[in-house]
Amino acid sequence: MKKVLITAIDSFTGKHLSAYLENAGYDVYGTSFIEHGAKKYQCDITKKEALSAVLKTVTPDFLIHLAGISFVGSKNSTQFYEVNTIATINILDTLLDLNIHPKKIILASSATVYGNQGLSVLDESLCPKPANHYGASKYAMETLAQNYFDKLPILISRPFNYTGTGQAENFLIPKIVKAFKEKKEVLELGNLHVSREFNDIGFVCEAYTRMLTCKESGEILNIASGRGIQLLDAVAMMNEIAGYKIKIKINPAFVRKNEIESLTGSAEKLFSFIGTLKQQEFKYTLRDMFEA
Template sequence: MCAALMTGSRSDMSTNKRALVTGLTGFTGRYVADELAVAGFEVYGIGERLSALPRYTQVDLSDREALHAVVANVNPHVVLHLAGIAFVAADSAEAFYRVNTVGTRNLLEALANEAPNVECVLLASSANVYGNATEGMLDESALPNPANDYAVSKLAMEYMARLWFDRLPIVIARPFNYTGVGQSDVFLLPKIVGHFRQGAKQIELGNLDVFRDFSDVRAVVNAYRRLVQICPAGETINVCSGQSHSLREVLEMVGKIAGYDIEVKVNPAFVRANEVRSLLGSAERLRSIIGAWDSPPLNETLAWMYHLPSQ
């Protein structure tokens, strides 16, 4: 990890504080839980899956009564809302709005009514709200232009959350793409790394000339933890590396790590008409709030993923 990630106290306000993490059993949730625990938080979680994790409750975001009961029982000091449908190519558009937008509203309602000690609520939105940006570095002043239902559901969540700003200390994070050990191979980078780890000779992909700003999941959750400790309520903040890479470049990086080149077959079925061609973000606002922060170079993250087994 970059030394800059560890800048700042991990326990200046977190000892004996309760953190509620939605989507705790998901890819990001597991890293968030570890980050918060090291910082001294007592971590509670909710999610739609069964789990034997301590202080975890299975609850659906559409179940308002159950949400109110869980929130009242935990009485959290900070909340990190990660739960949602994150795979852009998911089939059901209705599910995006039901979970990402309405589910978030249900959570905020429960927090406003049942969490009198809450000091910060971080909502994970998405840089996909910026849409098909083709050039330039996007800061938070860029006008949203969502290009798919996933992005629209996240932007709708942001607007809906503003209705609660007078009742809850809400921070909206807009993470750009990020990856790491344990991410599902329905996402492109784990798919690419997985093929190389298996020694595959060929891989089927879509458009190779899409550019993304990729961060390391460990850096992202570090930023989340520091944001909830500082709590710049009412702010919308990019979480991004400030560097973009095409999938062609990713293939070259992993090829060097694995020691061979893979044949790429472009499958038209994987080429989406509403593909966001380029996303590159500015993390200046984030750094102005939390201080020194950075994400490891992408080739280091890919090497971590290649050399370690999936979690």
């Protein structure tokens, strides 16, 4: 069996991806910040000695680095860089120090590195212009990681928004679904006129799985579909699923400065590397979350 190590295996993405890879025949191991168990190692990825212990034990054939601070609204700006930037480079340095060379390393960045480009579809040729600390920390990671392209087989992913069952309720779509589950009459939101991809978590898991065995490395890839969905359309879908119409109220506290109005990505490069990906309609993703 092919050993794959997933950092933050107990995260939303990590839980889905580990199950997906196990079904695909991989021997899955993972790191967690607080938990440990069979094939799961408690590890603070900001500490090189902790990383070294795990990597020496597992000696992975593949590595998918998901761990990071992913909630854009987090107020601890320093932590974005400690975890998203420096810890990622710690992983690459530790692999080299231990002379461990996986067949493929995937580093999860984010589509937020693009910032506001004034374009309806964003591709990898654009110069990033991150508008917040989360995006800036991921762009810093990308820039530093490219110095390792000649030493390790790395692919950097830029996932656009995705969702599914089990995602934390401080993210937008789970927050909306929760309001309907609780039969609330009023839903407080921030910026209403935004468009995002809101891809299904299964789409993302299949993309990562195929990226592990594609021949290319030393590249940055959008994980995107180009399928933009208006936020108000998502609410309308939930009205239908839940069987009632919720009232929308704008809460100024939820209105983000420098909000990116439209964020959809070109999937052309991704699909040229791993083949075309399809996914279920968004209303079915919402239904799955509502019924979970």
